[in-house]
Each structure stands twice: as structure tokens, then as C-alpha cells.
Amino acid sequence: MLNIALFGPPGAGKGTQSKRLLEKYNLTYISTGDMLRSEIASESVLGMRAKGVIEKGGLVSDDLVVQMIEENITSSSDKQGILFDGFPRTVVQSYILDGLLLKLDTQLDMMISLNVPEDQLIERLLLRAKDSGRSDDTLEVIKVRLQEYHNKTKPVADYYKERGKYYEIDGVGEIDEIFEKIVKVIESHRKDILTNIVLLGKPGSGKGTQGQLIAKAHKLVYISTGKMLRKEIADGSDLGKQVEPFMERGEIVQDEIPIRLIEKRIGNHPNSKGFIFKGFPRTMVQSYILDGLLMKEHMNVSAVIEMEIDTITALKRLNARAVTNRARTYDKSVDLIINRLEQYKEKTKPVIDYYRKQSKYYAIDGTGTEQEVFERLNTLVAQIIKENY
Numbered sequence: 001m002l003n004i005a006l007f008g009p010p011g012a013g014k015g016t017q018s019k020r021l022l023e024k025y026n027l028t029y030i031s032t033g034d035m036l037r038s039e040i041a042s043e044s045v046l047g048m049r050a051k052g053v054i055e056k057g058g059l060v061s062d063d064l065v066v067q068m069i070e071e072n073i074t075s076s077s078d079k080q081g082i083l084f085d086g087f088p089r090t091v092v093q094s095y096i097l098d099g100l101l102l103k104l105d106t107q108l109d110m111m112i113s114l115n116v117p118e119d120q121l122i123e124r125l126l127l128r129a130k131d132s133g134r135s136d137d138t139l140e141v142i143k144v145r146l147q148e149y150h151n152k153t154k155p156v157a158d159y160y161k162e163r164g165k166y167y168e169i170d171g172v173g174e175i176d177e178i179f180e181k182i183v184k185v186i187e188s189h190r191k192d193i194l195t196n197i198v199l200l201g202k203p204g205s206g207k208g209t210q211g212q213l214i215a216k217a218h219k220l221v222y223i224s225t226g227k228m229l230r231k232e233i234a235d236g237s238d239l240g241k242q243v244e245p246f247m248e249r250g251e252i253v254q255d256e257i258p259i260r261l262i263e264k265r266i267g268n269h270p271n272s273k274g275f276i277f278k279g280f281p282r283t284m285v286q287s288y289i290l291d292g293l294l295m296k297e298h299m300n301v302s303a304v305i306e307m308e309i310d311t312i313t314a315l316k317r318l319n320a321r322a323v324t325n326r327a328r329t330y331d332k333s334v335d336l337i338i339n340r341l342e343q344y345k346e347k348t349k350p351v352i353d354y355y356r357k358q359s360k361y362y363a364i365d366g367t368g369t370e371q372e373v374f375e376r377l378n379t380l381v382a383q384i385i386k387e388n389y
Contacts, residue, residue, distance in 0.1 A: 001106055001387075002027065002081035004186065005088065005097075007156070008114035009149045010142065011121040011128070012171045013178065017114070018085045020179050025083075025186075028076035032086040035068045036060060057144030062096055070100060080387060084108075090152045094159045105291075105300055105358050110189055111160040112182055114171030118146060194299050195220065195274035195385050198281065198290070198355075200348060201307035203340045204317035205366045206373060210307065211278040213374050214381055221272045223265050225258040225279040232261075247328075249336065252282055252343070255289060262293060274302070282343075284350045303384045304355040305377065307366035311341060 002025055006014045015031070022029050036054060039047030046068070050060045065087065073082060088094040101107050116124075125142045160166035167189070169181045195218070199207045208224060215222035229247060232240035239257060246253045258280055266275065281287040294300050309317075318337050321328075355361040362384070364376045 002186075003084075003101065003106060003108050004081070005084040005108055005111040005160075006114070007111050008171060009116065009118075009121055009153075010145045011124040012114040012116045013124075013175070014085050014114060016175060017179055017182060018083055021083055021182065024183070026080045027083040028073060028079040028081070030069055030072055030082055030084045030087065032065050032069070032089075034085075035072065036065075039068070055141070057141040057148060062090075062093055065093075066096055066100060073104060081109075082106075088156055089149075091155050091159050094156050102295075105360075107298070107300065108160075108165065110165050110167060110186070111157075112185055113157060113166065113168045114178070115168050116171040120172065121146065194272065195302045196277070196294060196299055197274070197302055197381065197384065198277045198304040199307065200304060200352065201366055202309055202311070202314045202344050203337065204314040204321070205307040205309045206317075206370070207278045207307060209370060210373060210377050211276045214377060215276045217378055218273070218381060218385060220274045220276050221265070221269045222276045223262060223278065223280070225261060227279075228261045228265070229253065229257070249339070251339075252347070255286060258286075259289060259293065262290075266293070266297060274299075281351055283347045284354060287351050287354050301355070301360060304352070304361050305380065306352060306361070306363045307373070307377070308363050309366040313367060314341060 004021070004027070006018055006021070008014055018029060018031070021027060036047070036050050040051050040054070041047070046064055050064065053060050069087065084097070088097050097108060122139070122142055126139065129138065157166055157168075167185045169178065169185065171178060197214075197220070199211050199214075201207050208227070211224065212222050214220070226247075229240070229243050233244050233247060234240070239260075243253045243257055262277075262280065266272075269275075277290070281290045290301065315334075315337060352361055362380055364373075364380055366373055368376075
């Protein structure tokens, strides 16, 4: 998902450039000005409240603006991102936007500012007033709006500069030239948008095998909490001794332990294109934990893929693994295997529902040969990466 805020004073050309960006990147367009004018034209209650403020060049209340923005975003689920034009206009609105996008399980990727000298802005806006007949483009109102921009909106730039998301572009020149500059900035920083995929499935569904294959195919980092915990046990570490009884029974260890291991693994790969998570999250609480871990690193979960197999297939696979050098201690007892299958059903179903509500849940058939499953999974992951990018 690609979320951009197009920034700049009135008359900088945000509307013109927005139209091209929408077409190129298939984004949802959030223009507070357009939304408010639409409300006014329909003479809605919100429109009538906003009309007097807009005609004087003031800013309408944040409460009113946020209501309209959230409604427009949630009604455009087929798009691959969001383009904000005219929002945020204040530092307070910047915090509001962060919170709103967090609620929608996403974040702003970049703010692109169009820099235009004030005398050219006034000239452009007066010309626009003649062409469009917009009542809010009189010289007096234009001066008020520009003053509002300097007093309240420019500090927004500092807010995003501190977060490494602010990029300034010369907004003077031909429309095509300016658009090329914007696209260059977007493309040069899209590489920072990472792909993070969670693999779910019953014990024996092949998550470990397929997770490593997918990680290698797409240059992602494979994170298996089980694998990391088994290494701690093999090394005889204090942590390993602490978790060994849980691992032997095939039970979920205390949440603070995988948190430490996952944080360390992520920290060891600062240049990664993303991560494949296997074995975490397995509970609703762990889902919240993973969201928090990724948010800390300015990331989020891109998709959750469940590898579906029936219980009989799971039992056969785990029994077969029990007589190989890949056997786990909990593979050698039918009771333990059944316990793990029951835990998966009981504890992981809410996780699936959680991500399904966010439109991040996918499922594939986990039966067949290793290559057949890989081909199905690889096709889906490639599609997810394309949409995420």
C-alpha cells in the first residue's frame, strides 16, 4: 500500500498533480477541499456548517474533516493506497492522521511538498478565480489563506522531517516536468515499503519448509520462533532451559520470550526487504504484539496466509516426521500431536478472524507435493508483494 500526502500552499498545483498520481498508482483521492465543496453543494448539515468558514478562508473543525476522510477511505477498498490533498494542514491534524491510519492498520509513507514563490501563487489563484468562478479565490481571501498556511501549515513540514518522510520539490515549471520530479521521489523511496507475511497452518502443514523457500525466492528474512527456541535449547542457554518444558509438550511459551528473539532477529537485518513469520502470532495477544513490534520499526503486517490441510493429513505428516532426523519431541506422542492440533484450532482461529477483518487473510491448499504447494504459495506471495509495493 502506498500512502502519500501532497503538500504545499494554495495554488501550488496539488490538484493538477493529484489527478496524474491517482491514475498512475491507483490511489484513493482524499481532498478535503473537494469533499467540503461537495457537502456544500448538496446543502448537507456538514456543508452548511463549513460554508461560512471556507468563504472566509478559515479552516473547518478537525472533527468534521476526519469524519469525511474516514468514510471516503473505507468506501474505497479496491485501491492500492491513498493520496491526501489538503490534509494534514496543522500539526494537530498530523497526529490525527497518524492515529486514523493506525486504526486502518497502515501509515503515511511520505509527504511531498510543492515549493512555489508567493507572488506566483497569488497570480495562479487569481487566474483560477476567473476560470472557475470559485468564490473563495478573491484577493482578500487568498491573502488570508496564504497567511493561514504560513502560520499553521508549514510546521507540519517539521513534523514529517523529524520522521524522515518529508520531500520538497520545486513546483515551478511545466506540469509534465513537475510530475516527473514527483514520480522520481516516489519511486526512489518505495523501496522502503517492506513486505511482512505471516504463515499460519495446522502443525504438519509445511509452514517451515515453505516459509524458507518463499523467503529465499523473494529475498525476505525467515523468522521461525520455534527454530530460534530450539537453538536456545540446543545451546543450553538459560532461556533454553526456561522454555524446554513448554516445547516438549508442544505448548505456547511465555510471550516475552519470542518478543526478545523476534526483536533481535529484525534488528540483525536492517536492510531487509521484509520478513516471513512462522509460528508467530499464534494467539490474539501475540497478534497485537507483532503489530506493536512492526510499528516500532515503521512496518506492518502485509498479509496472513493459512496453509490449509485436514486433520488426517496433519496426523500422517507428523507421524512420518517423527521417525526422521527432523522430528520434534512433541511429534512422538499421538496425545501431544492431538493437543497441538486442538491448541491451533482454539487459539489461532481468533487470529485468523482478526486479520480477515483487515482484508489481510488469504488461504491456500497445503496438500500435494512440496513443489506443488510452493507454486501455489509463490504465486500468491508475488501478487501480495505487487499490491503492497
